[in-house]
Each structure stands twice: as C-alpha cells, then as structure tokens.
Amino acid sequence: MKIGIIGTGVVGRSMGSALGGLGHETMLGTRDLKQTMDRTNRDVYGNPPFSEWIGNNRGVKVGTFAEAAAHGELVVNATEGVHSIEALKLSGDANLRGKILVDLSNPLDFSKGKPPSLLVCNTDSLGERIQKAFPEAKVVKTLNTVNALVMTNPGRIMGSDHTIFISGNDAGAKGRIADLLRSLGWKDIIDLGDITTARGTEMILPLWVRLFGVLKSPVFNFKVVR
C-alpha cells in the first residue's frame, strides 16, 4: 500500500522504517524539504540528522507535506500535536479527502515547562478537532498512547502482551488499521468507539509522562487486564 507520513521526527521515522520494511511504498513529508535535508546536527534527543536517516532507509521516499499526502492511499499524522492541524492544512484538504488519516499525535503543551499539560482535553480532543477540520477524511486515532520505540515494535515488551486502542467514526477504516497494527505485531487491539473516545486515550498522557519519569524509560505500555 502507498502510505504518506506527515512528519519527519522520531515518530515519522519509526513508522517510515517499519512500514517500508513491511513492503509498503512509504513517503515521509516535511514542511521545508531543503531545510530538513540540510540539517547536520543531532536533535535534542540525540537522533541523527534526517539526511543520515534517509540514507539508511533508501526504500523510503521524502517530499513535502502535500507530496506525501498526495502519495498516500493512507495518510499518517506523525507531527507534534501543537502543529498537527496546520501541518495537515499544508498537506492539502484534497490530498486527504476520502482517505484514512491515522492520527498518532497528542496535544501536549510544553509551553509552561515540564511535565506538559494538554492543549485540549475533557470535552474535546485533538482527534476530534482533526476530524472536524477534515470532515471528508476518515480519522483513526491510534498508537498515541505509546512511544515511537513501542509503536512499531510492540514485541520488545513482554511478547506484545499489552494493549493498543483505536478510535474513529468509520468502522471500515478502523478494520483496515487494525490489520495494519497486527502486521506491526500488535495483538490486543481495543476499538473504543467513535472519534470522541480519543479524549480518553489522549488524556492518559499525563499519567504516561509521570510513569516515564518514574520508570526512567519510555519503553512501557498499558495492558488492559480483564
């Protein structure tokens, strides 16, 4: 399948490598291609510059936000939540129309320091805002409850014996994304319901952030034990 990934950060790269490795024709999109390719420094997390990463992932294409969105039969939002709506607008409404839009983002607000609070929560969610902004896309919220290291490799923790959630208004779209998740190694996939259920998964971020602090590692996840 042709997949366009909006965002070239750790989440976009992790998804690009994994989905490319599964044989999907994957293109990562960035706001400013020249600026992204010209970077030579590691980012604040110590990740190598994008040009080095793309050199090691020759099967993955790179383009602008709009080129990546146009390329994909399926589009993945892998941008930071604070920029997601703007990045998707730059991707082009026409390039998202009728497509499944997988939303991995979280509305984290670091503007007041750490730990972050949420830019939207409780009676609304970023998933819902994206669905409202792009009513003809089929938004499926998933994977936002785990770190990039876990998203594409759930087996690295306890043989994938933990849970991932899906929210979205379109049952067919959720079914296709559940298949994609299974291809990445996810076993326990819970469909929470329509896109308003994204409130619940986005609102576990404050707990996630504190657990990250206590456990000193982002390699953990929640299992719904029942």
Add this chain to the structure above:
Amino acid sequence: MKIGIIGTGVVGRSMGSALGGLGHETMLGTRDLKQTMDRTNRDVYGNPPFSEWIGNNRGVKVGTFAEAAAHGELVVNATEGVHSIEALKLSGDANLRGKILVDLSNPLDFSKGKPPSLLVCNTDSLGERIQKAFPEAKVVKTLNTVNALVMTNPGRIMGSDHTIFISGNDAGAKGRIADLLRSLGWKDIIDLGDITTARGTEMILPLWVRLFGVLKSPVFNFKVVR
C-alpha cells in the same frame, strides 16, 4: 488500626467490609445517619439499603461524617468527587489534622449526561484541591483507577497481576498506604510522586469509562507492562 471511612456508597461499603475483615476497627460516616439507616430501597445499581448491609457487617460501626473522621487514625474519602470537599469539611478540619487522608474519589461530572467529563483536570486535580483545602492532612490518592469490586479484591483479576498508583506529598504516609494496599492483595504499586501526579490517575477516567462500555464489566484494570 482505627479507620474512618467518609461515605456509605459502594466504595465506602467495599472498603468497610474489606478493612473490617482484616481486623481494623472501621467506622463508616454518612451525612445524615437517620436518613441513611431509614432507607429501605435498593440504590440505582441494585445494591441493598445500607441498613441491610450494616446488618451483615456487624463489626463495622456507623456514624456521622465527623464521628467517623474523629474515630479514624486513618481517614478514607469514599464520597463522590462532586461532593468530596463538602463532605470532608463536614467531617471537620480538626478531625483530619495530622492524619493520613486516603482519597479514592474522582471528579466525575454526570450533569451533562453520560459519558461523564471531569470537573477538574489537566492543570489541577481533585486530589490537589483536597490537599489545599486540608493542608494539615497527609493526602494519599490511590485506588481511584479501579472499581469498588477490584479495589478491595485485586486478586479477582489475573492473580493481581496489574497495577495500582499512589500520589502524595508525604513519603511516610505513602509507605503506610502501600502496606495497607499489600494487605488487600495489591502487588504492583507504583508511587508516581507528589499529589500533582493525581492529575494523571484522575485523567484516565475518561478511558476507563469507555472501556467499561466496551468490556461490559467494571472488573478490569491497567497493568503497566515494562
């Protein structure tokens, strides 16, 4: 240990039975003792009237909010979040001073229908509000992420192989409550940090509520898999 439990609903009764069963001198407190004892109907959940419950739990005492708080060396807030601060004020500041106050409540707002939203979240929490309202109590937030059926009997799910969280400013108080949790059967207890970390555990309620809808049972919990 003498334990005062503020609230005679399902959470208060469950804690009363369990802690009484462990040999603690337990007293449940209610706003209006006569009204509570005079009830003859089952509640909306189908639970028997309080007088019937107390008849089956002869070791557990019952009194007003203030009597239960005065009785306890340890006080447990088992009221609905919307009423918690008021109920604790009726319990009496002097009866809480210097004591550990275990807060089980969640700030659920059902006034706009179901699913509930939260009355406070993101940059504040009910746990913090209670600590601010009773600065001389040692507030420990815990057990608010599970149903009453699970709180006092974690072993009913997967041999207690799941997680409970503690938040609070006083390390000694958290240590004593961790011991109490272990006596109830809890095995994986994560101390998240100070009382501001209650934001995280209260904010998983929107996900909890949706999972209750999907799983059709409140008998589940989260395990932090790492």
